[in-house]
Amino acid sequence: MSAENTSANYHHKSLVIGLFGFGVVGEGLYKVLNQTPSLKATIKKVCIKNAGKPRQAPAELFTTARDVLLNDPEINVIVEVIDDSVAAFEIVKTAFKNGKHVVSASKKMIAEHLEELLQLQQETGQSFLYESSACASIPVIRNLEEYYDNDLLHSIRAIVNGSTNYILTKMFEDKLSYRDALIQAQQLGFAESNPKLDVEGYDAVNKWTFLLTHAYGIITNPLELLFTGIQNVNAFDAQVAGEKGRVIRLVAQAKKLGNGKVAAAVLPQFITQDDHLSFVRNEYNGVVIESGFADKQFFYGKGAGSFPTASAVLSDISALRYDYKYEYKKLYHHTPLELTNDFYLRVYLSFDELAEIPKEKFEWIEEWHAREDRKYLVGVIHVRHLQTGNWWRENNTSLILQPDAIIENLELHNLKKKSLQLAGIQFHHQFGGY
Amino acid sequence: MSAENTSANYHHKSLVIGLFGFGVVGEGLYKVLNQTPSLKATIKKVCIKNAGKPRQAPAELFTTARDVLLNDPEINVIVEVIDDSVAAFEIVKTAFKNGKHVVSASKKMIAEHLEELLQLQQETGQSFLYESSACASIPVIRNLEEYYDNDLLHSIRAIVNGSTNYILTKMFEDKLSYRDALIQAQQLGFAESNPKLDVEGYDAVNKWTFLLTHAYGIITNPLELLFTGIQNVNAFDAQVAGEKGRVIRLVAQAKKLGNGKVAAAVLPQFITQDDHLSFVRNEYNGVVIESGFADKQFFYGKGAGSFPTASAVLSDISALRYDYKYEYKKLYHHTPLELTNDFYLRVYLSFDELAEIPKEKFEWIEEWHAREDRKYLVGVIHVRHLQTGNWWRENNTSLILQPDAIIENLELHNLKKKSLQLAGIQFHHQFGGY
Ligand SMILES: NC(=O)c1ccc[n+]([C@@H]2O[C@H](COP(=O)([O-])OP(=O)(O)OC[C@H]3O[C@@H](n4cnc5c(N)ncnc54)[C@H](OP(=O)(O)O)[C@@H]3O)[C@@H](O)[C@H]2O)c1
Ligand SMILES: NC(=O)c1ccc[n+]([C@@H]2O[C@H](COP(=O)([O-])OP(=O)(O)OC[C@H]3O[C@@H](n4cnc5c(N)ncnc54)[C@H](OP(=O)(O)O)[C@@H]3O)[C@@H](O)[C@H]2O)c1
Numbered sequence: 001m002s003a004e005n006t007s008a009n010y011h012h013k014s015l016v017i018g019l020f021g022f023g024v025v026g027e028g029l030y031k032v033l034n035q036t037p038s039l040k041a042t043i044k045k046v047c048i049k050n051a052g053k054p055r056q057a058p059a060e061l062f063t064t065a066r067d068v069l070l071n072d073p074e075i076n077v078i079v080e081v082i083d084d085s086v087a088a089f090e091i092v093k094t095a096f097k098n099g100k101h102v103v104s105a106s107k108k109m110i111a112e113h114l115e116e117l118l119q120l121q122q123e124t125g126q127s128f129l130y131e132s133s134a135c136a137s138i139p140v141i142r143n144l145e146e147y148y149d150n151d152l153l154h155s156i157r158a159i160v161n162g163s164t165n166y167i168l169t170k171m172f173e174d175k176l177s178y179r180d181a182l183i184q185a186q187q188l189g190f191a192e193s194n195p196k197l198d199v200e201g202y203d204a205v206n207k208w209t210f211l212l213t214h215a216y217g218i219i220t221n222p223l224e225l226l227f228t229g230i231q232n233v234n235a236f237d238a239q240v241a242g243e244k245g246r247v248i249r250l251v252a253q254a255k256k257l258g259n260g261k262v263a264a265a266v267l268p269q270f271i272t273q274d275d276h277l278s279f280v281r282n283e284y285n286g287v288v289i290e291s292g293f294a295d296k297q298f299f300y301g302k303g304a305g306s307f308p309t310a311s312a313v314l315s316d317i318s319a320l321r322y323d324y325k326y327e328y329k330k331l332y333h334h335t336p337l338e339l340t341n342d343f344y345l346r347v348y349l350s351f352d353e354l355a356e357i358p359k360e361k362f363e364w365i366e367e368w369h370a371r372e373d374r375k376y377l378v379g380v381i382h383v384r385h386l387q388t389g390n391w392w393r394e395n396n397t398s399l400i401l402q403p404d405a406i407i408e409n410l411e412l413h414n415l416k417k418k419s420l421q422l423a424g425i426q427f428h429h430q431f432g433g434y
Numbered sequence: 435m436s437a438e439n440t441s442a443n444y445h446h447k448s449l450v451i452g453l454f455g456f457g458v459v460g461e462g463l464y465k466v467l468n469q470t471p472s473l474k475a476t477i478k479k480v481c482i483k484n485a486g487k488p489r490q491a492p493a494e495l496f497t498t499a500r501d502v503l504l505n506d507p508e509i510n511v512i513v514e515v516i517d518d519s520v521a522a523f524e525i526v527k528t529a530f531k532n533g534k535h536v537v538s539a540s541k542k543m544i545a546e547h548l549e550e551l552l553q554l555q556q557e558t559g560q561s562f563l564y565e566s567s568a569c570a571s572i573p574v575i576r577n578l579e580e581y582y583d584n585d586l587l588h589s590i591r592a593i594v595n596g597s598t599n600y601i602l603t604k605m606f607e608d609k610l611s612y613r614d615a616l617i618q619a620q621q622l623g624f625a626e627s628n629p630k631l632d633v634e635g636y637d638a639v640n641k642w643t644f645l646l647t648h649a650y651g652i653i654t655n656p657l658e659l660l661f662t663g664i665q666n667v668n669a670f671d672a673q674v675a676g677e678k679g680r681v682i683r684l685v686a687q688a689k690k691l692g693n694g695k696v697a698a699a700v701l702p703q704f705i706t707q708d709d710h711l712s713f714v715r716n717e718y719n720g721v722v723i724e725s726g727f728a729d730k731q732f733f734y735g736k737g738a739g740s741f742p743t744a745s746a747v748l749s750d751i752s753a754l755r756y757d758y759k760y761e762y763k764k765l766y767h768h769t770p771l772e773l774t775n776d777f778y779l780r781v782y783l784s785f786d787e788l789a790e791i792p793k794e795k796f797e798w799i800e801e802w803h804a805r806e807d808r809k810y811l812v813g814v815i816h817v818r819h820l821q822t823g824n825w826w827r828e829n830n831t832s833l834i835l836q837p838d839a840i841i842e843n844l845e846l847h848n849l850k851k852k853s854l855q856l857a858g859i860q861f862h863h864q865f866g867g868y
Contacts, residue, residue, distance in 0.1 A: 075484075150473050279732075296718075308727065
């Protein structure tokens, strides 16, 4: 049996690539492609920013003139892996209009221009694939599109940022300082050029924005989602976690509520040992999906780094050979779901001064502990109090979700009665009223 | 944006299904399809064996005459989920020849007729999808085909049989007897109709046969692979595992060796706590893939049961709308790899009488323990001594792989020196020579 006889073979196109960016991902792709001659995809030209930088590839491959790639009729695929989201969007837009398929890793650009990018795909009919922009080597978009296209997702929880996960792991396991852990992540090539993007949760919420589209048909904006990063997680929190046999992770999550709407957030969370996400260490990512038919699934793999990211880009390129497109099935073929801001969260809050905490915003407080260096409480709060204020990110306050943090309105009342009787009164008592 | 406008929409076919089998999987599919009207796939007719059985579906849907389905020109998809592999192969063959695509869950049939089925796909150009036959709800075939098509797999290790995993979990965690655990698995609908298929490893090795094709391009026969089930795993073994903080799982594995060939086996194995497979409990399945570019991946989900299996069948049906086919890329587009039987395994062996154990077949013995009730040793042995004899499955002997069991010829010599000095001599001493 030879390749020529394969019935599936006939519709393979030969792919001529114009590559934008030759950094961690771009150079990774160049190397990976060189090791996979069977793919029959060639990089014809690479556009970079600084002509002067030394490159590990023939000089004639490079240009700084984007139109050399975008106007080349022979180039049928643009791979866009640059770190400038404004320039990236211009490149992708032009590529579409010039009849080229696009593979991209730029989550920021995709999240910020989601609606326009959907529109452009519909207008031009070009493929736009961006698996590497979600969890790098984990095929989460592909599986949401193809495998869960007809399944009902109850919830999806994920660690989608490799750098923060690396930093948290090093802080917990090797007792590295936050700063040293960040420097390591940068040296290893999986931190964003601008660390703020990772550390303050922007990267994670960007990814979550378009993963919500593939999971639920939701179209939203990163800034509309409740999110923060790990910038306020401190050694005290780590110690509290340790005492309870938990770890802290930056978790992106979404859950379909009883009223059919979806609750979503990207926040640090305490993770118990039996949670699959506790398995996700260092720069790995992980995705836990609970659905109506398939039940519970867990996908785990490297969420950043040169080769893992390039492998996802390669996989997208490979899929273009048979004209693969995302169909955005949950958006176009089903009734898309809506986001809601009407739910409660069970949160842990550590702080220096109780006076800085708006205790009256809590439905109730279940636990409080005052130690010499720092204090913490565990309580239930409506998300609107987090969405409309910055108090929980300021004054050295650290907010971390409890396990199973999302509480629906319906559940609240039963819980309320019990909790007020138990812990609330105790709290009240100890603090002498609030 | 409406469905009509979706550029990707134009090539959708309407699917008219002829369903063979209305048992755990078939009835599950019927229910699941009823809950996904968006798919626009209808079951026109169901063929079963016993006309008299009461069914939870309209009587006019059923027939016992297979040709009613196979000769109906309106039916373009045959879904084959019966538990008779001989009849299944006849059905699938005829379906192909009659120009119908086929979705199947019959791992036994697929493993036993792999070569003919590949041939038939090439000759007829029909799609043949069988994701549900591997790890039910885990899209392992799809990911091996699409996502790792150009990546080099160093190794793949998996728990592919839900029933044995359920039984082992119940034996370990709930201290159930083997028999009670098996009965539970059967009642819950994820044991094969014939328990021998599960318990003695046939089901796992069947799956492993075609997963080796998708992972490495290997075409082999289930009976050529080294395998056993969990029929000999006993309470003593469980106790030894517990003492070392390990669990026992039935693990299917394959590893690319230094010489470019692939070592494969399906055997019980001790699993350490940091191994991802230790996470896989009850009827869940799990797959750990280590590859050149994507690095380490882990997929986890329900490996059996009505809805999880039906969800995979549904996903295959859905993929037929855009004429999806497996391309068997590792087989046709790459240089397929070869299996080898020239490697060593580090094994644990528990037994009643040392006299029954051919000690001379071991390269060396690292550990031995004689307890009142039973004895065990840990040693290194060439696979040929397992492949050519049945002694390790007989006389109440139980063989379990150590973690990291596969040893290449190259590694052996270094290890040998060290081990003989340490443990071998000690063993020799205690037993008074052998
Ligand atoms: N690193 C990862 O693990 C990872 C994982 C997933 C996704 N991503 C995403 O992939 C993209 C690239 O990341 P990276 O880590 O490879 O970044 P990087 O190492 O900083 O490389 C950026 C590359 O983009 C080029 N570039 C910047 N602006 C350009 C412009 N206007 N025109 C042409 N080229 C331009 C740079 O050119 P010079 O070489 O001349 O400076 C450089 O080659 C980002 O969107 C990032 O979010 C990265
Ligand atoms: N159960 C699981 O979790 C699972 C998971 C993955 C794959 N599978 C595979 O899926 C297949 C079906 O499994 P199952 O658990 O659904 O089996 P099952 O519950 O025993 O049902 C078998 C069905 O096949 C029908 N049947 C048997 N021989 C037939 C024939 N010659 N013509 C027409 N119909 C025939 C039976 O008809 P009657 O109803 O008239 O008896 C019955 O409806 C098997 O190959 C199995 O290995 C099962």
